[in-house]
Amino acid sequence: MAHAEAIGHLDWSFPMYTIDINCSSPYRVHIGTMLLEQSGELIRDACKGSRAAVITDTNVGPLYAHIVTKSLAEAGYTTCVHMFEAGEEHKRADALIEILEFIAENELGRKDVVVALGGGVVGDVAGFAAATYMRGIRFAQIPTSLLAMVDSSVGGKTAIDLAAGKNLAGAFWQPSIVIADVGCLGTLTAEQLSDGCGEIIKHGVICDAALFCQLEQTPLTQELLTQNLGLVAAIIARNIEIKRDVVVADERESGLRKLLNFGHSAGHAIEALEAYQLGHGNCVALGMGIIARAAAVRGVCDETVPQRIEDLVRRHGLATSCRWDAEQIFSEALHDKKRQGYSIDVVLPHEIGSCSIETMDLQEFRDFLYDGLSSAANAPAVPDEAPADNDSIGGEASR
Numbered sequence: 001m002a003h004a005e006a007i008g009h010l011d012w013s014f015p016m017y018t019i020d021i022n023c024s025s026p027y028r029v030h031i032g033t034m035l036l037e038q039s040g041e042l043i044r045d046a047c048k049g050s051r052a053a054v055i056t057d058t059n060v061g062p063l064y065a066h067i068v069t070k071s072l073a074e075a076g077y078t079t080c081v082h083m084f085e086a087g088e089e090h091k092r093a094d095a096l097i098e099i100l101e102f103i104a105e106n107e108l109g110r111k112d113v114v115v116a117l118g119g120g121v122v123g124d125v126a127g128f129a130a131a132t133y134m135r136g137i138r139f140a141q142i143p144t145s146l147l148a149m150v151d152s153s154v155g156g157k158t159a160i161d162l163a164a165g166k167n168l169a170g171a172f173w174q175p176s177i178v179i180a181d182v183g184c185l186g187t188l189t190a191e192q193l194s195d196g197c198g199e200i201i202k203h204g205v206i207c208d209a210a211l212f213c214q215l216e217q218t219p220l221t222q223e224l225l226t227q228n229l230g231l232v233a234a235i236i237a238r239n240i241e242i243k244r245d246v247v248v249a250d251e252r253e254s255g256l257r258k259l260l261n262f263g264h265s266a267g268h269a270i271e272a273l274e275a276y277q278l279g280h281g282n283c284v285a286l287g288m289g290i291i292a293r294a295a296a297v298r299g300v301c302d303e304t305v306p307q308r309i310e311d312l313v314r315r316h317g318l319a320t321s322c323r324w325d326a327e328q329i330f331s332e333a334l335h336d337k338k339r340q341g342y343s344i345d346v347v348l349p350h351e352i353g354s355c356s357i358e359t360m361d362l363q364e365f366r367d368f369l370y371d372g373l374s375s376a377a378n379a380p381a382v383p384d385e386a387p388a389d390n391d392s393i394g395g396e397a398s399r
Contacts, residue, residue, distance in 0.1 A: 040075030046177035055126035120152035127158030131173030146196025165335030194317035198281025209353030262347035263287030269332035294372035
C-alpha cells in the first residue's frame, strides 16, 4: 500500500512548504505530501554523490524503505539499507558502530550521503555516524514521526545515549536536506501522534502565543489529521520556522537555543526513570508542568500559565501528573548535560509566548522541583495505552 493511502481520502492540494535554514551549512526543509517518492531527486539536488546508505529501524524500514530506495535509484544512486532494532534503548554505541561498519563495507566516500529514514532515534544515530565517518559526510533527514519533523530533524544535533545519561555523546552536524512527508503521519497511532505534540506545545510556550492559542482552538489530533492535513502541515511548518530562528541565532547552544530546553531537565530525568518506556513528548509535557507550577509558586508567572499548559497537554492526550518524587527526579537530573558543575540552566515561563533562561544552583533547582510537584494534579502518571517506545513507527528521541 502506498504510504499516502494510510490516511484515506484527503485533499492533497495544499502547497509544499520550503524553509531555508541559513546556518553555518545552509540547507532546506521540505514539508508536503508524496515527498518520499521525490526523495531521490531532492537528495540528488542537495547532496550530489553516487552512493546512498539508508539507515532505518525495524518499524519504519518495512513501511517506507522500498519507496525511498526506489526513488534514490531512479535519481542515479547506488543504494544500500541498514536496519537496526527500534527503540530508545538501542540508541547506543553498538548501534553506531554497526552503522559505521556498514557504511564502510559499502564503500561510501566523502562525497556520498547517509539517509536517515525514521524518527528521532534513527536521525540521532545516523546523523552521528555521518558526522564521524571519514570525519563527516553528507546527511539527509527523512523524519517519519511528528516529533522528529518538528524537532530533532532540524538543528544539527546528533547523539547516542551513555549509561550515565541521555545524549551525552554526539556532535553538531547539520543535514544537507530535510524531507518531511506528512503522509507518513497516517501510520502513527493516536498515542504516537500525541507524543509528538509535547514539543509543539513547548514551542508555543517559549515564543509563539498565537501557535499556542491555535492549538487551544484546534488540537492536533488524529481527527484533525484525517480532516485537514493542510492545517497539520502548516503547524509543522510553523514549528520548523520557530526552531530555524533559534538555531540560526545560536547554532551551538551557547545562549538563546537553550530556550528549546523548556521542560527538558525534569523531562529527561523522568524519561530515564521510566526506562524510556514513556514517550519523550509525554516526559517533556510533565517537565513543563513541573517547572511552570514551580514558577507560579515563586511568582515568576501567573497561575493561569501552568493551568493553560496542563489543559492543553491533557487535550492532546499527554501525561499531566508524575509518579516520581522530587528527590528521584533531582537525582536523575544531575546527569543532564545542561548541568554546569554546581549549577544548571532552567527555562522559566513568564507568560505564554515568553520565557527566560535562568541559571540555578543545584539546591535551588532541587527546591524548585519540590515546589513544582507539591501542587501536581492527582492524575494517572501516564496516558492510557501509552506507546511502549518512541520509535514505534518512527518515534522520537529527545533533543
